[in-house]
Amino acid sequence: MEADPVRLSLKSGASSLCDILIEEGLLGRIDANLHSLLGSNPSSITIITDSNLKKQYGETLSRELSKRTRTGLISFSAGERHKTFATVTFILARLASLKVDRKGVVICLGGGVVGDLGGFVSSIYKRGITYFQVPTTLLAQVDSSIGGKTGVDALWGKNQIGTFYHPRGVFIDPLSLDTLPRSELINGLGEIIKYSVIANRSLFDKLSNSTMNSVAELKQFIPECCRIKVRVVSMDEREENLRSVLNYGHTVGHAIEAASDYSLTHGKSVILGMFAEGWIAKELGFFEGNDFEKQEVLLRKFKLGSFSNLNKRSLLRYALADKKSSSGVIMMSLPEKIGKMHTTEGGSYRIPVPQELFKGSIEYLRNLN
Numbered sequence: 001m002e003a004d005p006v007r008l009s010l011k012s013g014a015s016s017l018c019d020i021l022i023e024e025g026l027l028g029r030i031d032a033n034l035h036s037l038l039g040s041n042p043s044s045i046t047i048i049t050d051s052n053l054k055k056q057y058g059e060t061l062s063r064e065l066s067k068r069t070r071t072g073l074i075s076f077s078a079g080e081r082h083k084t085f086a087t088v089t090f091i092l093a094r095l096a097s098l099k100v101d102r103k104g105v106v107i108c109l110g111g112g113v114v115g116d117l118g119g120f121v122s123s124i125y126k127r128g129i130t131y132f133q134v135p136t137t138l139l140a141q142v143d144s145s146i147g148g149k150t151g152v153d154a155l156w157g158k159n160q161i162g163t164f165y166h167p168r169g170v171f172i173d174p175l176s177l178d179t180l181p182r183s184e185l186i187n188g189l190g191e192i193i194k195y196s197v198i199a200n201r202s203l204f205d206k207l208s209n210s211t212m213n214s215v216a217e218l219k220q221f222i223p224e225c226c227r228i229k230v231r232v233v234s235m236d237e238r239e240e241n242l243r244s245v246l247n248y249g250h251t252v253g254h255a256i257e258a259a260s261d262y263s264l265t266h267g268k269s270v271i272l273g274m275f276a277e278g279w280i281a282k283e284l285g286f287f288e289g290n291d292f293e294k295q296e297v298l299l300r301k302f303k304l305g306s307f308s309n310l311n312k313r314s315l316l317r318y319a320l321a322d323k324k325s326s327s328g329v330i331m332m333s334l335p336e337k338i339g340k341m342h343t344t345e346g347g348s349y350r351i352p353v354p355q356e357l358f359k360g361s362i363e364y365l366r367n368l369n
């Protein structure tokens with residue numbers, strides 16, 4: 001971990017969208033940082049968190065903030081299965097009963113589920129109120145808390161309902177990872193590997209040479225991942241083209257996650273997705289030299305088990321419902337080499353993938369062991 005605090009600014013053109021602060025111990029200094037970004041005292045602060053984190057972090061933060069501002073704490077049952085519109089409705093009603101007005105602010109305290117859902121609630125409550133992200137999982141610290149994608153899952157697929165709505169600030173305290181169950185680290189690691197393949201070969205080499213299982217080792221990758229995300233989102237906030245590179249591994253990944261009824265986590269599904277989409281890139285002749293094999297060696301370190309029961313037809317249905325797909329054509333962002341994504345002659349990062357090739361990639365996953 002870089003010893004000094006890291007401060008990044010996410011911009012769109014000349015306007016600043018969001019400040020990101022990465023600093024050990026930051027969780028104990030949220031009040032001062034939040035007020036310094038806001039410049040004035042909000043009418044209220046409401047923390048949205050999940051049932052696992054309410055006691056562990058929520059109540060302490062709430063006590064701290066309430067010294068200066070009227071503070072509320074709302075929690076919902078932890079887990080992807082609760083990232084639904086029903087939970088959104090529940091939280092909206094709680095905000096109303098806490099009499100949160102348009103000058104009230106929300107803090108999303110938790111992993112990507114809390115961040116996506118709390119961000120979505122903030123974007124629609126009274127047509128949008130200011131919110132902050134305080135991510136506490138590796139996945140949320142390197143990825144989901146930045147970039148303003150908010151939303152919930154629907155019966156017909158993952159993240160199908162949502163908005164683009166940036167938090168005013170993202171406060172990342174890597175020390176909070178010390179309480180994260182080790183089984184959750186793999187989810188963040190999937191996204192870290194994604195960043196290395198799409199944009200940073202030396203990060204890929206560092207990962208290949210690391211054991212990838214010590215929190216201390218993983219913390220050092222947080223700033224670089226945030227820098228890549230900030231750079232990509234600043235250049236293409238609304239995902240017209242370049243931002244789709246951040247979805248590498250996610251078309252197959254989201255389909256697997258939804259088809260498993262969310263029993264398989266997002267991070268693990270994305271790792272499988274990178275296996276499959278890397279294979280598609282190789283079959284299309286994009287993935288240069290032996291870079292596909294190098295990616296395979298790195299991903300195999302996870303020993304994810306057997307996936308011989310993946311159902312091609314069901315996965316195809318989810319992939320066709322993916323937000324990037326259009327008019328029955330599956331679109332993906334695919335690597336050209338480690339550290340660089342492929343573009344079409346017209347400069348598009350979205351590559352059409354024939355359905356047969358998609359099914360072939362699932363067959364490849366079924367035979368992985």
Ligand SMILES: NC(=O)c1ccc[n+]([C@@H]2O[C@H](COP(=O)([O-])OP(=O)(O)OC[C@H]3O[C@@H](n4cnc5c(N)ncnc54)[C@H](O)[C@@H]3O)[C@@H](O)[C@H]2O)c1
Nearest residue numbers: 052078111112113114136137139144149176179180187266
């Ligand atoms: N918006 C985006 O750009 C974006 C990008 C990537 C992923 N996502 C979304 O992120 C979600 C996955 O996020 P996640 O992996 O963080 O899952 P999560 O939010 O479900 O958190 C995982 C578990 O860890 C617990 N936890 C969180 N922080 C902890 C801590 N410090 N100590 C102990 N326990 C802790 C949580 O209570 C939960 O049980 C998915 O819904 C995915 O779609 C969004």
